[in-house]
Amino acid sequence: MAWWQILLLTLYAGLEILDELQIYSSLNTPVGAGLIAGLIMGDLPTGLFIGASMQLTVLGIGTFGGASRIDATTGTVLATAFSTSIKGMSPQTAISSIAVPVAAIMIELDVLARFANTYFSHRIDHLIDQDKINYKAVERNVLYGAIPWSLSRAVPVFIALAFGQGLVQQIANALNGDLLWLGNGLTVAGATLPAVGFAVLLRYLPVKRHAAYLILGFTITTLFSVLFSGMQALGTGLSAVNKGFTTIFNGLPMLAIAMLGLALAILHYKNIPINKGTAQTQSTESQSNNASSSSDDDEGEITDDEL
Structure with missing residues (x-):
């Protein structure tokens, strides 16, 4: 050195x-x-x-x-x-x-x-x-x-x-x-x-509350990764057989994965009710029923109110 x-x-x-x-x-x-x-x-x-x-x-x-x-x-x-x-x-x-x-x-x-x-x-x-x-x-x-x-x-x-x-x-x-x-x-x-x-x-993320986004992101990433890997292997095979085949198949860029995550985040943000009074109109009975279960399921998770 x-x-x-x-x-x-x-x-x-x-x-x-x-x-x-x-x-x-x-x-x-x-x-x-x-x-x-x-x-x-x-x-x-x-x-x-x-x-x-x-x-x-x-x-x-x-x-x-x-x-x-x-x-x-x-x-x-x-x-x-x-x-x-x-x-x-x-x-x-x-x-x-x-x-x-x-x-x-x-x-x-x-x-x-x-x-x-x-x-x-x-x-x-x-x-x-x-x-x-x-x-x-x-x-x-x-x-x-x-x-x-x-x-x-x-x-x-x-x-x-x-x-x-x-x-x-x-x-x-x-x-x-x-x-x-x-x-x-x-x-x-x-x-x-x-x-x-x-x-x-x-x-520490509210995964249980947004499990659908986690499953969707994982599935999309896996499918795209397999698809692009198969295309790369196909292009390599064709180029080995036919020397005139010059097309290059690139892998899935991480930017594409980041853009998918950004799109899901925007959709989730737009679905959040802006008027907090709307959320407060829920019945007291439903709040009390959900309080005990959410406290156990979301233990350790950091929610928006805690940031």
Whole structure:
């Protein structure tokens, strides 16, 4: 790994947390991290694969009230860097052995960054309590708060990239040698992690209330995927038999799936009664009968009123 790659990845790690806190350019997400890290390491497909896998893994994980959560973005940066630079480490193995553990460990550094910022908060309180407020000093201390946040990501990424390559190479050699059974297990675990993310997400979405949309979306996606896969296989066979056959059958783009989901969401939104008074005209008896069953069936789900 070249020195400039370590430098760029360290700078990105220090900036992505500030992006997440204030800028919101979406480059702070695991997919964005996979894009940036893949470009820096010269292997964009691997970066996007790891970033997308980590994005799916944390689909149902959120943070409320300033709580810390696993840092899948930093995990993606390190997993992409090591997967592309370490011989014998597959992206799936990098996800399960590097990205996920790093994302979990970063919780502690996130708490440390929050704790360190209390120093600047107290300084600001002290400046405000003075008879003559120094507004420039207040502004400076507000900006100083970005330093602990950036260091909480940049320092561990730099240490891992600069001094951890040898250790990771030894681990990769062991996973491909005497511990091949463990390496195969980590590969399978890395491939199944996105399914875990979907499970967590479905646990907190009102799926039971909108099961029809879930079934419809799954069915349409499956049918289209099989149809387009069959067309691609047919085109490959025809091109092999007839050299003059130049038509190319592309696979189903994810944009088409997203547009179908958007259409269903628009239909559902239009069917929601705008006048809440209409919903309140229901009889008290029906509300009481449905209250007990809905409380049991929808336990754990986040409804519109709770957002």
